[in-house]
Amino acid sequence: MTSLQGVALVTGGGAGLGRACSLTLGKRGARVAVHYMKSREGADEVVADLKAAAAEAAAFQADLTKATEVKLLVEAVTTKFGSVDTLVNNADDLIARIPLLEMTEEFFRSVMDVKLTSAFLMCRAVGPGMVARKQGVIINMSSLAAWNGGGPAAGAYSTAKGAVISLTKALAKEMSSHGIRVNCVAPGLIGETAFHGRFTAPVAFENAAKGVLLGRTGAPDEVATVVAFLASADSSFLTGETIEINGGMNMR
Numbered sequence: 001m002t003s004l005q006g007v008a009l010v011t012g013g014g015a016g017l018g019r020a021c022s023l024t025l026g027k028r029g030a031r032v033a034v035h036y037m038k039s040r041e042g043a044d045e046v047v048a049d050l051k052a053a054a055a056e057a058a059a060f061q062a063d064l065t066k067a068t069e070v071k072l073l074v075e076a077v078t079t080k081f082g083s084v085d086t087l088v089n090n091a092d093d094l095i096a097r098i099p100l101l102e103m104t105e106e107f108f109r110s111v112m113d114v115k116l117t118s119a120f121l122m123c124r125a126v127g128p129g130m131v132a133r134k135q136g137v138i139i140n141m142s143s144l145a146a147w148n149g150g151g152p153a154a155g156a157y158s159t160a161k162g163a164v165i166s167l168t169k170a171l172a173k174e175m176s177s178h179g180i181r182v183n184c185v186a187p188g189l190i191g192e193t194a195f196h197g198r199f200t201a202p203v204a205f206e207n208a209a210k211g212v213l214l215g216r217t218g219a220p221d222e223v224a225t226v227v228a229f230l231a232s233a234d235s236s237f238l239t240g241e242t243i244e245i246n247g248g249m250n251m252r
Helices: 016-027 040-052 067-081 105-133 155-178 194-199 202-209 220-231
Strands: 007-010 031-036 057-061 086-089 136-141 180-187 242-245
Touching: 007 016, 007 067, 016 031, 016 040, 016 086, 016 220, 031 040, 031 067, 040 057, 057 067, 067 105, 086 105, 086 220, 105 136, 105 155, 105 180, 136 155, 136 220, 155 180, 180 220, 220 242
Parallel strands: 007 031, 007 086, 031 057, 086 136, 136 180, 180 242
Antiparallel strands: none
């Protein structure tokens, strides 16, 4: 894979898939801005690992559901590194499993804000700089849930993930004339993260894994490698696409 250049901002970059993306992008040449909201320790560990690998990195805190904090985040990253060349919209949270018929409006909006609104705000904040430089890459994180409705009582989450795919396509159309590519990845059943540890019973996780065509769950690094490909010049003729990383669990 072609070495990466420029600055990559990874939201939720201190844990799970975000951690894997931060490390992979940094080790392939990008300078990495590791965003976090609460997990300062995780973000600092990622930064330390990157610096140990001779990569330039720094951690930045922000609540991405608030436009003012998103604006300040992008300004801080730009002040530190000079630009944001690649944005990885990874931050999200299921929050809780609540059936749609029992769900409050407040909860539904909170899930939309964490995943969908934050991605919109981040794209809007980095967009002007990318347009001015006539180049940039945006990579959104969707999920298998966008296609199959998600697991039990995860309707709001799957709805947000589906909307992220539509947002990706709309942005790709708007930004293509400015030399900006916008793509999406949709991971399937990925192990080695805290997500399923928090929200999925071990037996349910094992049963779901039986539906993976390749006979195993995925690893965070396998998602990060695809993200790095989309960030590189090797994917120069890809935009508006969603790459599914699910081991054949869902083939379209």
